[in-house]
Amino acid sequence: MTLAVGVFAVVLVGSLLQRVSGMGLGLLAAPVISLMIGPVEGVLLVNVLATMNALMTTLSVRRDVDWKKFASIAPYLAVGAVPGAFLIRAVSANVLLVIVGVLLLIALGAVTLGERFVPRMEGRGPAAIAGTAGGFMNTLAGAAGPAITVYSHAARWDQRTYAATLQPIFMVSGATSFAIKQLSAAGSLESIDGSMWAAGLLAMVAGIAAGTAIAPRVPGNRAHALALGLAVAGGLTALARGVLGLLS
Template sequence: MVGAGATVLAVLLVTVVFGCAMQRLSGMGLGLVAGPVVSLLLGPVEGILVVNVLAVVNAALITATTWRNIDLRKFLTVGSTMVLGAVPGALVIRAISTDLLQVLVGGTLLVALAVVTFGLRWVPTPHGRFPALVAGAVGGFMNTLAGIAGPAITVYAQAARWDHRIYAATLQPLFVVGGALSVIIKLVTGAGSLGVVNPWIWPVGLIGMVVGIAYGARLSQVVPKDKAHALALALAALGGLVVLVRGGVGLL
């Protein structure tokens, strides 16, 4: 059974606590922190699938505490196309080696994030629905492939000059949609299975979520908004780097 050891469960608990605290504070964190760790613990397929499930529950819990700051129009626009990326992501997992694709995706994300972070004054503000629709599709693809939807959406949100509180809150229902789509599509297409996962992972993960969200909520009261925004961008860059390195290691 995958993930049956006490050490695995202890590492999972610490990872989930830290990831959920960062997500409550900055808008993202669980997928970025837990994705690489859980992949090592449980394997690249089942590990990301477990992260997808945990991310859905975690984002739903945070949504319940930050719903006042959610921009419903932004959520509906970006979320409406996540399935367009989630389906190809699952097909890619089944059909071909994802190592080279992860290198390309991770590298592209880092370049795009660098452009909108350090050259924002020269980046035109996106208008209309099309850029948001593209961000949703790319986020759905990334979430299915690597358990990380946040960096792709962060690139758009940064370019569109979203206020950090709206950005951090609106990401949460988007994570619910993206994670749920990824789980359903993977299970339906046979791209992953939860049948071999240790059932103790779920209560341990839930405990970690509750502790992490509570701690992150306390941090959000004392950490300035600009610091939280900088943390979100750093985590987005980390996400792109994780995907890039993961693919690069696979190619070696």
């Protein structure tokens, strides 16, 4: 029951932030839920919830989606998802926690500094790299957002286009990561208790509804900064637990 309440709380906040700022569910929920129920099961749960969340959010922001930008990134998500799934099968849970924490912190650092230091880049090559990195990160850590965000900064997307176009990208990356994990036996739905699914789904619906009501009154940059701050805390916690597990 305690774990279900924890899943509900983190998914609620993550879904709300994603509706307001464009991302938040994967960044916030993946490291925290990985600590609660395990890195493989936690990220698998987030993959499924993030796919559903992105689908629902896409429907509400579809007029602002740049489908051309989406099409330049989406096909490459599967390219990165495949090695991520095989890495999950090859290493221990503690090593996965360390990898999840390190990758999130590196990616979040790049996002935080990206607007100032990342040079302007556009075209198929950078989009392909962003999609591949996003697919790998999403499969391993449940967070494709940082890789796509770095590219969006480099390509100078405006905030509204960025927040909206992320949603179908998250939908594809979540579905792709889930499918590849099932095909490669890198994760199983049967290993996740039904109470976790119920808590996550209820929290997701409530978070999207609350975010839709709040979004017009909250500056996107503030919500984005809050999501990144919470994700940094989650990444540090996952890294610390993984390191302690390896040392014990």
